[in-house]
Amino acid sequence: MRNKWLLVMMIPAFLFVILFLYFPLAKGVVMAFQNYNMFDLTNLHFIGLDNFKAIITDPYTNFWQILWNTLIWLVFSLVFQFLLGFTLALLLKKPFAGRGIYSGLVFYTWALSGFAIGLIWSWLFNGQFGLFNDILIRLSLIETPLGFLSTPKLAMMSVIITNIWYGVPFFGIMLLAALQSVPNELYEASTLDGCGAVKQLFYVTIPYIKPTIVSTILLRTMWIVNYPDIIYAMTNGGPVNSTNILATQMINEVFKQYDYGQGSAFGVVIMVILFIYSVIYLKLTKSSEDSI
Amino acid sequence: MINRNKKIAMSIVRTVLLALFLIAALLPLYWIFVTSIKAGNEIYTFPLKYWPEKPSFDSYRELFSFSNFGLYFRNSLLISLSAAFGAMIVSILAGFALSRLSHRRLKGAIELGMYFTQTIPTFIIMVPIFTIFSFFHLINSRIALGFVYVATVVAFCTVMGKSFFDRIPASLEEAAKIDGCNLMQALTKVILPITLPGMAAIFCFAFINIWNELFIAVTVLSSSDKMTVPVALNSFISKTGISWGVMGAGIVVALLPTMVVFGIGQKYIVAGLTDGGVKG
Amino acid sequence: MKRVLVALLVFMLSISLFAGGSSESSSSDSSGKIKLTFFETMTSPGRTQVLQNLIAEYESLNPNIEIELISPPYEQADNRLSMMLNSNQELDVIEVRDYTQKQFVNNGKLLDLTPYIENWAEKDDFMPVAHEISRNVDDTPYILTSCLYVKALLVRTDILEKYGIPIPTTMDEMYEASKQLAAANPNQFGYALRGKSNTFKISDVLMFGNVGDINTEMCYETNDGKYWLDNENGKKAMEQYLDLYKNGCPADSINWGFNEQINGFISGTTPFLVQDPDVIGSLEGQLDPSLYTVVPLPVGTSGYRYLDYGYNGFAISTTSKHPDEAWAFISWLNGSEKNGEFCKAYGPLPVFQSVYENDDYFSSDKYQAWADELVAEDTIFVKFPIDSEKYPAWAQVQEQGMQAMLMGTVSVDDTIKTFKEYWGY
Numbered sequence: 001m002r003n004k005w006l007l008v009m010m011i012p013a014f015l016f017v018i019l020f021l022y023f024p025l026a027k028g029v030v031m032a033f034q035n036y037n038m039f040d041l042t043n044l045h046f047i048g049l050d051n052f053k054a055i056i057t058d059p060y061t062n063f064w065q066i067l068w069n070t071l072i073w074l075v076f077s078l079v080f081q082f083l084l085g086f087t088l089a090l091l092l093k094k095p096f097a098g099r100g101i102y103s104g105l106v107f108y109t110w111a112l113s114g115f116a117i118g119l120i121w122s123w124l125f126n127g128q129f130g131l132f133n134d135i136l137i138r139l140s141l142i143e144t145p146l147g148f149l150s151t152p153k154l155a156m157m158s159v160i161i162t163n164i165w166y167g168v169p170f171f172g173i174m175l176l177a178a179l180q181s182v183p184n185e186l187y188e189a190s191t192l193d194g195c196g197a198v199k200q201l202f203y204v205t206i207p208y209i210k211p212t213i214v215s216t217i218l219l220r221t222m223w224i225v226n227y228p229d230i231i232y233a234m235t236n237g238g239p240v241n242s243t244n245i246l247a248t249q250m251i252n253e254v255f256k257q258y259d260y261g262q263g264s265a266f267g268v269v270i271m272v273i274l275f276i277y278s279v280i281y282l283k284l285t286k287s288s289e290d291s292i
Numbered sequence: 293m294i295n296r297n298k299k300i301a302m303s304i305v306r307t308v309l310l311a312l313f314l315i316a317a318l319l320p321l322y323w324i325f326v327t328s329i330k331a332g333n334e335i336y337t338f339p340l341k342y343w344p345e346k347p348s349f350d351s352y353r354e355l356f357s358f359s360n361f362g363l364y365f366r367n368s369l370l371i372s373l374s375a376a377f378g379a380m381i382v383s384i385l386a387g388f389a390l391s392r393l394s395h396r397r398l399k400g401a402i403e404l405g406m407y408f409t410q411t412i413p414t415f416i417i418m419v420p421i422f423t424i425f426s427f428f429h430l431i432n433s434r435i436a437l438g439f440v441y442v443a444t445v446v447a448f449c450t451v452m453g454k455s456f457f458d459r460i461p462a463s464l465e466e467a468a469k470i471d472g473c474n475l476m477q478a479l480t481k482v483i484l485p486i487t488l489p490g491m492a493a494i495f496c497f498a499f500i501n502i503w504n505e506l507f508i509a510v511t512v513l514s515s516s517d518k519m520t521v522p523v524a525l526n527s528f529i530s531k532t533g534i535s536w537g538v539m540g541a542g543i544v545v546a547l548l549p550t551m552v553v554f555g556i557g558q559k560y561i562v563a564g565l566t567d568g569g570v571k572g
Numbered sequence: 573m574k575r576v577l578v579a580l581l582v583f584m585l586s587i588s589l590f591a592g593g594s595s596e597s598s599s600s601d602s603s604g605k606i607k608l609t610f611f612e613t614m615t616s617p618g619r620t621q622v623l624q625n626l627i628a629e630y631e632s633l634n635p636n637i638e639i640e641l642i643s644p645p646y647e648q649a650d651n652r653l654s655m656m657l658n659s660n661q662e663l664d665v666i667e668v669r670d671y672t673q674k675q676f677v678n679n680g681k682l683l684d685l686t687p688y689i690e691n692w693a694e695k696d697d698f699m700p701v702a703h704e705i706s707r708n709v710d711d712t713p714y715i716l717t718s719c720l721y722v723k724a725l726l727v728r729t730d731i732l733e734k735y736g737i738p739i740p741t742t743m744d745e746m747y748e749a750s751k752q753l754a755a756a757n758p759n760q761f762g763y764a765l766r767g768k769s770n771t772f773k774i775s776d777v778l779m780f781g782n783v784g785d786i787n788t789e790m791c792y793e794t795n796d797g798k799y800w801l802d803n804e805n806g807k808k809a810m811e812q813y814l815d816l817y818k819n820g821c822p823a824d825s826i827n828w829g830f831n832e833q834i835n836g837f838i839s840g841t842t843p844f845l846v847q848d849p850d851v852i853g854s855l856e857g858q859l860d861p862s863l864y865t866v867v868p869l870p871v872g873t874s875g876y877r878y879l880d881y882g883y884n885g886f887a888i889s890t891t892s893k894h895p896d897e898a899w900a901f902i903s904w905l906n907g908s909e910k911n912g913e914f915c916k917a918y919g920p921l922p923v924f925q926s927v928y929e930n931d932d933y934f935s936s937d938k939y940q941a942w943a944d945e946l947v948a949e950d951t952i953f954v955k956f957p958i959d960s961e962k963y964p965a966w967a968q969v970q971e972q973g974m975q976a977m978l979m980g981t982v983s984v985d986d987t988i989k990t991f992k993e994y995w996g997y
Binding site: 535 | 614615616617619620640641642643644645646647648652655656659660661829830831834835838839850851853854857858859919
C-alpha cells in the first residue's frame, strides 16, 4: 500500500524522463540502424549494422584514434578535476575569514556553459592575440607565439586544461559537502590513536566519504565523455583529428554531413561504452566496499 | 616549537594554494571582461594591453540595442526559473519516494534508470525530439521546451533529492503519522522544512544547467523573440566570424544570473549536500 | 494502474493545451491576414536586422501580408531548416545555399519556380550567371539566386610598402612575396591561410590557376575528364601550397577559421587575405580602409584565375500554402531595387545587371576588384560537385588531409592518393 503511494509520487518524474528522454532516445536508436542521411531521405529503410560498420571502417576519420582521444580526454580531465577539486575541498574545510565569498569566486566556473567556456579559453589560447602567449613572451620563455590549438599535442593539452578548469568546482563543492558531514568524533578518535594528518586522510576521511566519491566520479565520467561543447568551440576536433572525440565526431556527422544515421550510431557507441563502464565500475567499487 | 613552525608552514602553504586557485578561477573571467571593454581595434594588437587605454562600453551598448539581448535575457530567466522550479517539485517528490521505497530491487532498478539518462548524448535525441514535437505541433512552444529541460535535469535532481531524504530518519514521518498526518502531510509539514537547503541545492543545479543549454533550445524554438541567452551568444558567430567585443560582453552579462543564483545558493548547496551527501 | 493511466492522460492533455496556445500552426490569423514564414540561414545579428527592416517595409506596402522571420544562429541554421523541411513543417520562403540546394531538391522540398520566373518582369535584368545558378540542380530553377560570393585578394598596402613589395598579380608572385615577408621578420608572415572549416573553398581556388585546363562543370577534373591533382601540375600546385604554408604562413594558421584569418589581416601579421566581399563589412570599424586594398585574385601559371560562385538564394517550400504570395514577396525582396540595397548593407555581390550599371558602389573603391574580376577575360568560373553525394563529407576529409600534409605527417603523394580515392577516380 505504502509502496504504491510512493510509486504514484514518482509518476511525474517517470513521465518526464520517459516521454522526453527515453522515447526520443528509442527513436534515435532506430535511426542508427537506418540510412537516415538528409542528403537523400526518399528511400529510408533499415540497413542493419551498416552505419556502425561505416563509422568504424571510415578511412578518412580514424575511429580508433577517436576512441583513443576520448580515453585520453577522459582520463586526464577526470584525474586532475578530481585531485584539484579534492585539494580545494580540503583547503576549504576549515573555516576562515571570507570563506563564503572566496568559495563563491572560486566555484563560479561551475555556473558557466561549456560552450562559453570553450570560447573564452580559445581566446586565451589564441595563437595571435592570446593572453597565454603574451605572458610567455613577456616572461621570455618563448620568442614567437605558440600554436596552442594548432599543434596536435598542444591542442589536446589545451582542451584538457580547459576541461579541468571547468570541472574542478563540481568536485570541490560535492566533496566539500561530504567532508563537512564527516563526524568530528571520528577525527578525535583517530588522533587519539596517533594518526597523522595523512593517515587520517586515507583511513578516516576517504573511507567515510567514499559513496560521494564513487557517485561523483561516475557522473563526471559520463558528462566528460558526453559533452562535446568545449572541444566543439575550441578546435572542433582538429587539427588532423587530434582532439576529435566520439561526441564531437557525432556533431560533425550531424551538423556538417547531415548523416543522422551515422551520427546516431556514434551516440549508441557512446552509450554502450558508458553502460559497460558503469556496470564494471559499480561492481568494482561495491566489492571493495564490502571488503572494508 | 617544531610543532608551531610546522603549523605556520602549513598555513602559508594553504594560503598560497588558495591564492593560486583563486587566480586560476578569475583570470579567464578578467580577461573576457577586459576584452569586452576594449575598443574594436585594440582587441587585435600585440603585445596585449592588460587594461584598455580608454575603457569603452560600446560592446555592451551594441549588445542591448543591436541584438535584442534584453529580450533574450528575460526569456531565459522566465524559462529557467519556471523549469527549475518544476524540476525541483518533481524531483523532491520522486526523491522522497525513492528514498522511502522498501522494495529493494525496484528501488535499484529505478535508480539505475535515472543514472542511465546521463549517458544519453544530446545529439541522439535532438532530431527525434524535433520530429515528435512537430507531430504534436509543439515546435516553437516554450512550454514544451521547459518540459524537455525538466526531463534533462530531473534524473540527477531525483538522485540528489533521494540522498537528502536518506539522511532524514523515517521515524520522523512515523511520529507525524501518529499525530494524524497522511503521507503527503508528513512530507509537507515535517520533512520539507528540514530539507529546504536540499531543495535550494536542487533548484540551483537545475537552474544553472537549464540557463546554459543551447542545442535543445535551437531545436525546439523558431521565433527569434522567444530565443534564449545561449542561442543569442551562439548567433554572434556568423559566416564572417566572431565579434569578440560583443561576444565578451554577452558572456559577461550571461554570467550574471548564474552568479547571483550560485552566490545565494552555494551556501545551501553545500549545506544541503552536507545534510544529504550525494550517495550512489 | 487505472490511476496511472488517468494521470498520463491528464498530463498529455495539459501539454497539448499549453502548446496549442503557442504553436505556430495557423497560416492565416483571425484578421484575415496571410502569414508567410521566412527561414533565414546565413544569419548574423546585422544581417537579420537588415532583413527585418525590409520585411517591415514589405508589410507596410502589403497590409494583408504578415511575415514571420525565423533566423537561428548561423552554425545551426542549415540543420534546423533540414529538420523542419523533412518533418513537413509549414514554411513558405526559405534561404538555400550551395551546401543545401541538392539535398532539399533530392527530398522534394523545393517548388519548381519555372512558371514564376517565366512571367517575371525582371528576368532579363537578372544576370545570366544568376539564372544558371538558380538551375544548378537538375537544370531546374528551384531557387532564385540572391547573393554571390566570389574570392578576391585583399592586401595590406601599408605592410607591403614597409617591406617594399609590389602588389602581386600572379599566384607565384603572391607565394614569393609571402615567403619574403616571413623571412624579413619573425613576427611577420604573408598569406592568411585558412586551415579549418571549408578549407577547400580557398585552397583549391589557389591551386586551380596553376593547374589550368579545369573542367568548368566539375572542378576536380581537367577537360579530358581526368582527376588533376595527380598530374604534374596538380602535384606541383600541392607542393607549392605546402611550401607556402611552411615558409610564408604562421604555423598557427593550420587552425585558422574565418575569424583568425581576419584577425591576422587586421593585425597585419598576414597582409594577404583571399576572401569573399562580405569580409569588407567585418573589417569595418576594426581596420582603417586606407590601409588595405582589394585586387582580383592573382592568375596562375596557366594565365587564368579560376573562381567559383558561392551563393545563396530564396526558394519556396513545397509545404507552403501560399506559394503565390511567397513568390510575390521573393520577387520584391530579390528584385533589382532591394537586392542592391540588401547587398550593400550586408556585403556580397548583387545579381542584377542594372544594379551594377546604376549604382557605382559595386564597381568602385573596394568593390572595384570584384567588378573587374567578374568580366575579366582571364577569369574562368568553375563548379564544385555540389550534387555529388560525396560532397557533404568532403569538407572534413579535405580539411584533415590538408592539415596532415601541412604538418608533414603525411606526404604530398599520399594526400593526393587519398583525395583521388575519395572522389573515386
